Amino acid sequence: MYELLQQLLGDSILVYVIGAALPLLFILPYALVTVLLEMKVSAHMQDRVAYMYTGWHGVLQPVADIVKLLQKEDTIPGVADKTLFRLAPYLVFMGSYAGFAAIPFSSAYIGSDIDLGVFYIVAITSLAVIGILMAGWASNNKWSLFGAMRSAAQIVSYEIPTALSILVAVMITGSLNLQDVTHFQDGGFWNWVVFGGPLPLTQKLLLLPFTLVSFFILFIAGIAEVNRTPFDLPEAESELVQGYNTEYSGMKFAIFYLAEYANVFLVSAIVVSLYLGGWTSPFGEFMSGPIWGFFWFVAKGMFFVFMQIWIRWTLPRLRVDQLMYTSWKVLTPFLFVCIFAVGFILVV
Amino acid sequence: MTAEEIVQLLQSHFGDAIVESKFDVPQPFVVVDSKRMKEVAFVLRDDEALQFDYCSCISGVDYNDGRLGAIYHLYSTVHRHKIVLKAFCTKENPHIQSVAAVWGGANWHEREAYDLIGIIFDEHPDLRRILLPYDWEGYPLRKDYKVPEFYNGMKVPY
Amino acid sequence: MIETRTLPTRYVTHPGEIKTSSGKTLRTDEMIINMGPQHPSTHGVLRLEVVLDGEIVVDVIPHIGYLHRCFEKHAEHMTNYQQVIPYCDRMDYLASMNNDWGYALAVERLMKIEVPPRVEYIRVIMAELQRIASHLIAIGTYGIDMGAFTPFLWCFRDRERILDLFEMTCGARLLYNYIWVGGLSHDLPPGFVEKAKDFCAYFKPNIKELNDVLSYNEIFVKRTANVGVLPADVAINYACSGPTLRASGVNFDLRRDEPYGVYDKFEWDVIVGKGEMGTVGDCWDRYMVRVWEMEQSVRIIEQALAQLPEGNVQAAIPKRIRPDAGEIYVRTESPRGELGFYIVSDGSGTPYRIKARSPAFVNLSVLPEISRGCMLADLVAIVGSIDIVLGEVDR
Incomplete structure (x- = not known):
């Protein structure tokens, strides 16, 4: 991977930044999906339905949660x-x-x-x-x-x-x-x-x-x-x-x-x-x-x-x-x- | 054992510690000298024929005639018989001997009676307020209790 | 200017010293930590002052009264006896029917009122449904205390069916004001009997499901068996009652030993702790007694529904209830144990003094006795297994 990036961009710091940021591209969407998965799996195990209103079957709820958490007051x-x-x-x-x-x-x-x-x-x-x-x-x-x-x-x-x-x-x-x-x-x-x-x-x-x-x-x-x-x-x-x-x-x-x-x-x-x-x-x-x-x-x-x-x-x-x-x-x-x-x- | 037999047995043990007894009410009761509550309680619990091992309830009552009372409802899980004990004290000198050493369950009941009625149970291991705040003044279930206007300097809204 | 006073505390700490490898001397002491009044597993606003040596509990001091709503003071200031019933509802808000019945029974005994047979049967049905609902919460929240969340919602799903039945009967889901002195507020609605029968049929297999997922779960058994053992003699000495007492192997149930209502007309068993997974009287036994009691309650409900007679639902009582001067102590078996009402009447229309002997209050007083020397996680297990409702502890 690094070789490819190095050929494209030359030997610069940017290569390392991009290389280091790539897993984040996976983790962030993955976390959203897993939060939803966790809620839905637990809900169906417990005879519930979990989120239903934000988007189709509540698929947008993790996004809403993130937005909420971003806006929250940061208390110390x-x-x-x-x-x-x-x-x-x-x-x-x-x-x-x-x-x-x-x-x-x-x-x-x-x-x-x-x-x-x-x-x-x-x-x-x-x-x-x-x-x-x-x-x-x-x-x-x-x-x-x-x-x-x-x-x-x-x-x-x-x-x-x-x-x-x-x-x-x-x-x-x-x-x-x-x-x-x-x-x-x-x-x-x-x-x-x-x-x-x-x-x-x-x-x-x-x-x-x-x-x-x-x-x-x-x-x-x-x-x-x-x-x-x-x-x-x-x-x-x-x-x-x-x-x-x-x-x-x-x-x-x-x-x-x-x-x-x-x-x-x-x-x-x-x-x-x-x-x-x-x-x-x-x-x-x-x-x-x-x-x-x-x-x-x-x-x-x-x-x-x-x-x-x-x-x-x-x-x-x-x-x-x-x-x-x-x-x-x-x-x-x-x-x-x-x-x-x-x-x-x-x-x- | 019927209430009469129980009272007879107690009288044979203690004589003048048993002040009064009444049988023509739905639940017969014995009035015990408030200074000798503990020794009576020990016999009630440990005597082979009595075995009152279960102290259901202790209620404090203000009779509004200068007397306060503690009413003990006892039960025996062995013989399945019941008796009601009563001990009285005056409002000026509200002392009754504690039975917390006899029945563990009496501990909190006596604390509650102290908290709400103001009966001081002598020899109680840990007599302090239980339901009300530690710094509450007065005993709310006394009939002459006036609801305070201030609590810790704060006005109490009505 | 608020004057703060030092609170009386009675525990003895044991300061010590340890030597580090570099020769320094460090002071050690026990940690005092407040569990509650805002804590997820104290089931309300109970505050436990816990003295800890690492994870080991040295001493526990319960502080109650955060939910004290002056039931007894209120009761003395009502204008008549019936008005106390809604306050009884609010004492143990998970078992309102049983509280109402306890109070109504006490006043009826004081006035020597006989209630019609239909009333007795309906009261038994309601009390047993309420017992199942209350035990379901006890079991479900106990699962949460142990970290298992799923059984909790399963229990709530089933409890919801019972609340639906109550709602159908009296319009309320939590605080019913249904059982009145001398009878009921009104008769059963049409279709109630069929729905209640449906519920019984629906509920019985769910007990097995619950046992599979929680009761016999290896981790759950490890967490609860041999923990917080309450020996029978201590339980009796502390006047514990209900499932807490029966789990210690004491075969004592007021429904059988001092029959009230029509409990003597049904066939059912008193569940006693046997120490199946550990010692008699451990947390697992206290939990399991509740599970099996639900099964017995279903048995009682089924028989009561089958025998339910027709008739009036209000005894002929005077418009204004005015018992003769006297006093009475009546105890009934609520889901948590012996619920006693001591009523002193001075012959007027309001009670002179009511003392409610709440089972949770007395059961909680045994907590320090059985939790010394256990671990912090066990303390949670013990508090949960005693099944306290703070509304009733504090009244």
Whole structure:
């Protein structure tokens, strides 16, 4: 992508600005669609119809919401630490947005084709913790601080299962570059890492149980990392009012929301790229190519976004100690077994 | 156990602590000395034959003749019998012994009676206003209560 | 000039010290945090002063009275006994029918009025419908407390059907003023019986649906089982009543043990907590007792509808209700427990003194006892499982 832009525009700063802004072109419309999707899915699960008046079946409601949030008065508590309070939402969004740089949307587009892509994503998304802690601390509100502390503990603990389950896929594909990982799985759904990758049949069958388990764990840990139900303790509204973003209003609040939805897609994108063939077509050569690649990637990603919404509106919330228990005593040991087994199978 | 038997038993235990009893009303009651409420309550709760373990309700009443009263409705979940206790005090000296140590549920009822009627329950673990603000003055359910015109310096609109 | 006074508080904090690796000494102390009066899971304007050691609750001090509307003072200043009924409606605004009935029954007992059989049956039907509606809210909001939003709206969908029935009967959806001293405000409308039967048929499968999505959900059980255990002896000592008491394994229901209305003519079971998922008397039991009670209420309604006699809906009572001087304490089983009315009459047309013994008030007083040592999230679970309505706590 950069090469193309560089040929067109020469080696200027503009190239980097355009290159960096491209994922935003995806995230903003995506966020609008997902807000609507979330409302509609939840409504139909609950025997309601959700928005019906703004546009056909209320499709314009997210736009109206954005306009409303833009117009809202931006209140900052008198005793808040104003600098940190203003900085926090952008830092949270930055963490998730930077992660999009290494996501291969299609065979033709990846923000930055770096060799340590997965590693980079795991590292950079942790930046959100700092933003959340900042938000909680700067609000000068005990409930916000509670939310921030919970969030920090949660994200740090769930980093372990996430990294380990990423490791399982990386061991099979042999690369940390997501574009290479995706290329590795080319040639139909049978070659996806979740089904053992394009390896000899006996190896595939031996790998299958372990890849399946680590795939599910990656998804679960991903939900936990983005603080969605059943792991939404940092913003558990029935306990902590709204957690770290209690005191936020207007556009700052909207940016927290944007960051959350961006994170939701980022998690889905990582799952899809590592385990479900990324932008590759499930039918081999049929419907493949850069444009179809983008379609497949977004379609798979949106499926997992839908899954997260579905789970959110079905399950209750875990308690703090149960959350930690799940991470350290259930998911992590399972993944250690997976890593050893996969390594053993691959070597022998 | 009928009310007569209960009262007889209490009288055999305490004698003069049982001031009065009345049986020809729909719900028979016993008037107990307000200074000895607690020991009577302990016996009512712990005696094998009585076992009044469930204190339904404590109501404070201003009789408008200089007396205040606390009315205890007791029930036994074991023997399924009931009794009503009454304890009286004067408005000038509104002290009745607390039974919060006997029945946990009495705690808030007594706080409410203190809050609204102004009966002071001696030996209560945490006697403070419950329904009204902490700095409210007066006891609204007393019959001679005048609605205040000012609350904390603010005029109360009518 | 407003003089502020320090509020009396009684908890003891435990300041301590920790040493950091660099040799510094840091002071530690418990955090005191105000849960409410504006908080999503205190079910109204309850304020809990929570002393926290990290996430562990050291002590809870409930502060109530934010919704105190002087029911008792108002009742003394009405011009007659009937006028108190709308105030009873507003006490427990989720179970107005039961409150009306409790008050009407107390006045009727005081005056020794016998009401016609049709009135008794209609009152039972209304009270049980109201019980289902009230339990539906308790269950639904409990789901929200646990983070499950969907069951809440399912419950509201079903409750809406009951409110439609009430609206059809008396025109109001929340505050009915339907049960009067000596009878009802008016008879059932035509078609009510069929609609009520339809509702029963519609509602029974929904209980199973609710159990599938919430009651037996693994996470929900983990969050509620063995949490906030209320032992039977503590429950009785604190005079807890209703589902809160029955969940602790005490088989006590005023509808059966002190029958009023025509409850003794129907076949139904008293639901008692069994500790199916954990200990007897935990939050899950309190929740589940309500779920099964709804099923029993449907049973009662079906039988009452089948036996509903014809007749008058107002007993012959004097135009102006004027009980003889005397006093009476009458208790009925409201959805939240023992609702008692202590009425002192001085022979005039207005009550001399009314004390309402509200079940939620008494049940709430046990909260500090059972929530010490639990986690903050458990505190939410416990408050929700007690099912308080602040309108009734504060009156």
